[in-house]
Amino acid sequence: MPEIKRALPQPTPETRHFWDGARDGELRLQRCDDCAHVYFPPRPFCPECASRSVSVFQASGRGTLHSYVINHRPAPGFDPPYSIAVVKLDEGPKMLTNVVNTPQTPEALELDMDLEVHFEKMTDEITLPLFQPADPNRAKSNR
Amino acid sequence: MKQKSVAIVGAAESTELGKTPHISQIQIHADAAFNTLADAGLRPKDIDGIATAGESPVGIAYYLGIEPKWIDATSIGGCSFMLHVRHAAAAINEGLCSTVLITHGESGRSQVGRGGFARAASSLNGQFELPYGPTGPPTMFTIPVLRYMKDYGVSEEQLATVAVIQREWAAMNPRASFRDPITVADVLESTMIAYPFRKLMCCLVTDGGGALILTAAERAKDFDTRPVYVLGTGESSESPMVSQMDDFSTSRAFRVSGRLAFDEAGIATSDVDHLMVYDAFAHLPLYGLADLGFCDRGEAAAFIEDRRTAPGGLLPLNTNGGGLSYMHSGMYGMYALQESVRQLRGVAPAQVKGARISVAHGVGGMFSAAGTIVMSNDPP
Ligand SMILES: [Zn+2]
Numbered sequence: 017m018p019e020i021k022r023a024l025p026q027p028t029p030e031t032r033h034f035w036d037g038a039r040d041g042e043l044r045l046q047r048c049d050d051c052a053h054v055y056f057p058p059r060p061f062c063p064e065c066a067s068r069s070v071s072v073f074q075a076s077g078r079g080t081l082h083s084y085v086i087n088h089r090p091a092p093g094f095d096p097p098y099s100i101a102v103v104k105l106d107e108g109p110k111m112l113t114n115v116v117n118t119p120q121t122p123e124a125l126e127l128d129m130d131l132e133v134h135f136e137k138m139t140d141e142i143t144l145p146l147f148q149p150a151d152p153n154r155a156k157s158n159r
Numbered sequence: 160m161k162q163k164s165v166a167i168v169g170a171a172e173s174t175e176l177g178k179t180p181h182i183s184q185i186q187i188h189a190d191a192a193f194n195t196l197a198d199a200g201l202r203p204k205d206i207d208g209i210a211t212a213g214e215s216p217v218g219i220a221y222y223l224g225i226e227p228k229w230i231d232a233t234s235i236g237g238c239s240f241m242l243h244v245r246h247a248a249a250a251i252n253e254g255l256c257s258t259v260l261i262t263h264g265e266s267g268r269s270q271v272g273r274g275g276f277a278r279a280a281s282s283l284n285g286q287f288e289l290p291y292g293p294t295g296p297p298t299m300f301t302i303p304v305l306r307y308m309k310d311y312g313v314s315e316e317q318l319a320t321v322a323v324i325q326r327e328w329a330a331m332n333p334r335a336s337f338r339d340p341i342t343v344a345d346v347l348e349s350t351m352i353a354y355p356f357r358k359l360m361c362c363l364v365t366d367g368g369g370a371l372i373l374t375a376a377e378r379a380k381d382f383d384t385r386p387v388y389v390l391g392t393g394e395s396s397e398s399p400m401v402s403q404m405d406d407f408s409t410s411r412a413f414r415v416s417g418r419l420a421f422d423e424a425g426i427a428t429s430d431v432d433h434l435m436v437y438d439a440f441a442h443l444p445l446y447g448l449a450d451l452g453f454c455d456r457g458e459a460a461a462f463i464e465d466r467r468t469a470p471g472g473l474l475p476l477n478t479n480g481g482g483l484s485y486m487h488s489g490m491y492g493m494y495a496l497q498e499s500v501r502q503l504r505g506v507a508p509a510q511v512k513g514a515r516i517s518v519a520h521g522v523g524g525m526f527s528a529a530g531t532i533v534m535s536n537d538p539p
Pocket of ligand 1: 047050051052053062063064065066067083
């Protein structure tokens, strides 16, 4: 019987850079060339000022745990309980993700804790940006 | 010029027509929209009404950065856009909004980003939410709440209290699915669904239906039923993705929709005798109370804990038992309206004595959209 896997994204022309970046181990965001607004999810224009002049850049991959739930119910491709979390990236935007490499408990998942991106390859095309507790040593040297 | 004339002041097609596999369907909408905005000399923030078919107007408004006061998702095939023009004309004449954007975009040949449904793998939700394992409302609607609880000091016991008090209302309603009293401990000990949400903090899943008939107020005397007048209405949307809500402790769609309805009705929160706030989950009444202006964000949990919305309280809330105890078929808003009508007709099982003004506030998606209706049994 084939294993039922988690839902995977189907990139579009406007989001391709994000998924190509994840595959190459880079978290990519977009910044408006006119008003400097940093935004997510990807679009070829600025949702703040409507400028069509925007640039892709490599984000730090760091952020904080903004909110989450811990799902206790079965889900295809997951082993409950697992966290469904929102990370607030250092650059500003929020992003849904899973916090991994830590116990899936309210005690281990402390709101506002520092997180860092952890890429997990799903297929040859798709790598998902998951997050894990930030390495405290690296956090110091990088900030 | 005739009174009630409406004009088309911007019109344009997408930059390219034919075969455009390098652009997805939502971006074709955006491209056509930007060309049309340029034609009219406007920017997205100048638009306050949105209509589209094929894609969700909530998604298009979010994508373009529009804060709508009027939304039309009429989707009945190729003539949808003619109906949008007609509906937009009525809305502008009525003052519901001033500047409507109607968009169309279809990747009919290349089929890029054309899922046909909101959860397609190429949609925003399909790319940026579903891969992380939300399986439905219990794991999506709930995502903002820990942020709210931390920022405003709300306890799990207070969240549970919402369900306990609504069960008190349900106990008076013979048609309610669940009528047995429950305690805060019962709620906190019920099956964990998606921490911090236990089963009794989540709505029921039932079958059911409802309908309404509206006509001109001046015709109401021709009917045997006690008329319930519509005093004010509001609507708005924020984002099709709960993870992209601007602030996890308040819904922009709730605030905009509520303000429109209260302003049109010319009422203050103190005028409200009865309130329905769509409660798919126990946290929604907290957001509803604060975002509609009944209390500050930090006070909503205590507002309910202090029994102000309970039987005997000054602001009876979700008096049918709500989605948590009465019924929830999936799109519960109809039942909130039905209970408001019963209360204003004076025939509700848990009747609020002398109720004259009722507010029914609904949510769409996961904080994606909102609609608010202010009703009264006094003629306007
Ligand atoms: Zn900008």
